[in-house]
Amino acid sequence: MAGGRWGPLLTALLAARVAVAEEAGPAQAALPEERSWVRPMTASNWTLVMEGEWMLKFYAPWCPSCQQTDSEWETFARNGETLQISVGKVDVIQEPGLSGRFFVTTLPAFFHAKDGIFRRYRGPGIYEDLQNYILEKKWQSVEPLTGWKSPASLTMSGMAGLFSISGKIWHLHNYFTVTLGIPAWCSYVFFIMATLIFGLLMGLVLVIISECFYVPLPRHLSERTEQTRRSEEAHKAEQLQDAEEEKDDSNEEENKDSLVDDEEEKEDLGDEDEAEEDEEEDSAAARVDEERNDAQDQGPLREVQEDGEPEPEEDTPVQPSPADTEVVEDTLRQRKSQHADKGP
Numbered sequence: 635m636a637g638g639r640w641g642p643l644l645t646a647l648l649a650a651r652v653a654v655a656e657e658a659g660p661a662q663a664a665l666p667e668e669r670s671w672v673r674p675m676t677a678s679n680w681t682l683v684m685e686g687e688w689m690l691k692f693y694a695p696w697c698p699s700c701q702q703t704d705s706e707w708e709t710f711a712r713n714g715e716t717l718q719i720s721v722g723k724v725d726v727i728q729e730p731g732l733s734g735r736f737f738v739t740t741l742p743a744f745f746h747a748k749d750g751i752f753r754r755y756r757g758p759g760i761y762e763d764l765q766n767y768i769l770e771k772k773w774q775s776v777e778p779l780t781g782w783k784s785p786a787s788l789t790m791s792g793m794a795g796l797f798s799i800s801g802k803i804w805h806l807h808n809y810f811t812v813t814l815g816i817p818a819w820c821s822y823v824f825f826i827m828a829t830l831i832f833g834l835l836m837g838l839v840l841v842i843i844s845e846c847f848y849v850p851l852p853r854h855l856s857e858r859t860e861q862t863r864r865s866e867e868a869h870k871a872e873q874l875q876d877a878e879e880e881k882d883d884s885n886e887e888e889n890k891d892s893l894v895d896d897e898e899e900k901e902d903l904g905d906e907d908e909a910e911e912d913e914e915e916d917s918a919a920a921r922v923d924e925e926r927n928d929a930q931d932q933g934p935l936r937e938v939q940e941d942g943e944p945e946p947e948e949d950t951p952v953q954p955s956p957a958d959t960e961v962v963e964d965t966l967r968q969r970k971s972q973h974a975d976k977g978p
């Protein structure tokens with residue numbers, strides 16, 4: 635009796651508890667998740683960092699170092715209003731174009747942006763260090779990314795396009811190999827063939843464009859152009875020939891001038907030699923005259939000495955012999971004859 639009395643009561647209590655649990659389940663599921671203060675950045679909204687002050691983090695879901703800094707980065711973003719800074723993050727797997735624009739080569743990578751001027755933050759991803767970096771304005775001592783290195787430059791825009799294309803190719807390769815189960819070598823062959831076909835199509839398009847914009851000249855105009863070209867070539871050849879002839883003439887004139895100068899130098903040297911020879915001849919003639927005068931003066935003295943006592947040998951002057959006089963005269967005659975030969 636008791637069991638039959640309590641059975642319906644227990645059944646009713648169990649049904650009521652199940653109903654309460656079913657009502658509480660959807661309510662708990664409907665509770666909103668904790669809000670993230672980090673703003674995801676994509677290729678469509680990355681230009682927001684060109685205004686104001688920002689800190690960006692580049693990460694990948696599979697990167698352990700990136701996962702270790704997630705909580706610190708979230709805390710830093712939660713205090714962004716106090717620090718008057720916006721905090722964002724970029725998934726390099728989903729946004730390869732942005733990773734190429736900032737030329738990200740290591741993960742995680744942090745960047746500071748102030749009114750469109752970007753700087754690389756190379757410190758640890760800890761909240762205290764990030765806070766001091768902003769409050770103490772340590773970013774002012776970091777060299778900014780200017781010129782072609784700036785993410786907003788045309789060069790980095792081209793780099794972003796290349797990274798974006800490579801990311802799409804990688805996703806397509808994963809789709810072939812993972813989703814469809816195609817062997818990897820088949821995927822490589824497909825991309826090689828696609829590259830060749832794309833190159834051929836681009837070449838064909840360029841040829842068609844050039845044919846459309848290039849207007850061929852009429853035949854008579856083309857013939858005139860050919861004649862003009864030939865006449866210009868002939869004129870250039872004549873100019874070259876004339877230049878060579880002028881060069882040869884100038885060389886000949888220079889050689890002639892040099893020969894004339896040499897001859898003049900030789901004549902000058904000959905005149906100097908003749909002057910020296912004349913001086914020598916004059917001096918020799920003077921010596922002969924002196925010797926003759928001495929001989930004439932000493933003639934009477936010899937006669938006196940022969941009559942009187944002989945003088946000591948020391949005081950007697952040496953008289954030139956007739957043979958010596960003849961030798962000197964022969965030498966003078968030879969020099970005069972040589973000078974007469976050179977004169978004509």
